[in-house]
Amino acid sequence: MDGVTVIDHPLVQHKLTLMRKKETSTASFRRLLREISTLLCYEVTRELDLTTMRIETPMEEMDAPILEGKKLVFASILRAGNGLLEGMLDLVPAARVAHIGLYRDHETLQPVEYYFKAPEDLENRLIIVVDPMLATANSASAAMTKLKERGARNIRFLCLLAAPEGIERFRSAHPDIPIFTASIDARLNERGYIVPGLGDAGDRMYGTK
Numbered sequence: 599m600d601g602v603t604v605i606d607h608p609l610v611q612h613k614l615t616l617m618r619k620k621e622t623s624t625a626s627f628r629r630l631l632r633e634i635s636t637l638l639c640y641e642v643t644r645e646l647d648l649t650t651m652r653i654e655t656p657m658e659e660m661d662a663p664i665l666e667g668k669k670l671v672f673a674s675i676l677r678a679g680n681g682l683l684e685g686m687l688d689l690v691p692a693a694r695v696a697h698i699g700l701y702r703d704h705e706t707l708q709p710v711e712y713y714f715k716a717p718e719d720l721e722n723r724l725i726i727v728v729d730p731m732l733a734t735a736n737s738a739s740a741a742m743t744k745l746k747e748r749g750a751r752n753i754r755f756l757c758l759l760a761a762p763e764g765i766e767r768f769r770s771a772h773p774d775i776p777i778f779t780a781s782i783d784a785r786l787n788e789r790g791y792i793v794p795g796l797g798d799a800g801d802r803m804y805g806t807k
C-alpha cells in the first residue's frame with residue numbers, strides 16, 4: 599500500500615501476538631508495548647540522514663557518523679501514545695517531546711482535544727507521531743492538522759495496529775505523511791474498534807474500563 603510500511607520483524611510480530619491475547623495482564627501489556635516500541639523506533643528512524651564529526655579514538659582521528667540536523671520530536675497522542683513514547687525515548691533520549699491530548703467520543707467517534715504542548719520550532723525538525731491505534735483515523739488526522747498549523751512540515755506516523763479504513767482516510771487527508779505500522783488488521787467493527795485488534799489500548803495499558 600502506497601505510503602504505508604508494515605514492520606514485519608519477527609520480534610515485533612511475536613510481541614504483538616502476546617499483546618493481542620485477552621488474558622495478557624496490564625503489567626505484561628505495558629512491558630510488551632515498551633519493548634515493541636524500541637523495535638518500531640529502530641525501523642521508523644532507519645532512513646535518517648547522517649553527517650560526520652571529527653573525533654579522536656584512543657588509536658587515531660576519524661570522521662565518525664552522527665545524526666544530521668536538529669533533534670527529533672516525538673509527539674504522543676494521549677493517553678495510549680505514551681506507551682510507545684517511553685521505549686522510543688530509551689533509544690533516542692535527546693528527542694524533544696510533544697503531547698497531544700485527544701480522546702475519542704464513544705458516540706460520534708470524533709476526537710475531543712483537551713491538551714496540546716509542543717516545542718516551538720517544529721518547522722525544521724522531523725516529527726514522529728505515535729499512537730498505538732489507527733482506527734477511523736479521526737484522532738490521528740486531527741493531531742496532524744494541529745501539528746501542521748504549528749509549522750510542522752516533516753511528519754511520520756507510527757502505530758501498532760491500523761484498520762484499512764483508517765489508512766485510507768488518513769492518506770487522503772495527509773498524503774504527505776507516511777504511516778509505519780506493525781499490522782494492517784481486517785476491518786473496523788460497528789463501534790469503530792479494530793478487529794481482530796487488541797481492544798482498547800489505553801484501557802489495557804492503564805487498567806481502566
Ligand code: PRP
Binds near residue numbers: 700732800
Ligand atoms: C484511542 C487510540 C487512538 C484513537 C484511535 O484513544 O489510542 O488515539 O482511540 O481511534 P480513531 O482512529 O478512531 O480516532 P482513545 O480515544 O481511546 O483515548 P485514550 O488513549 O485516552 O484511551
Ligand code: URA
Binds near residue numbers: 790791792799
Ligand atoms: N482505539 C482503541 O484503543 N482500540 C481500537 O480498536 C480502536 C480505537
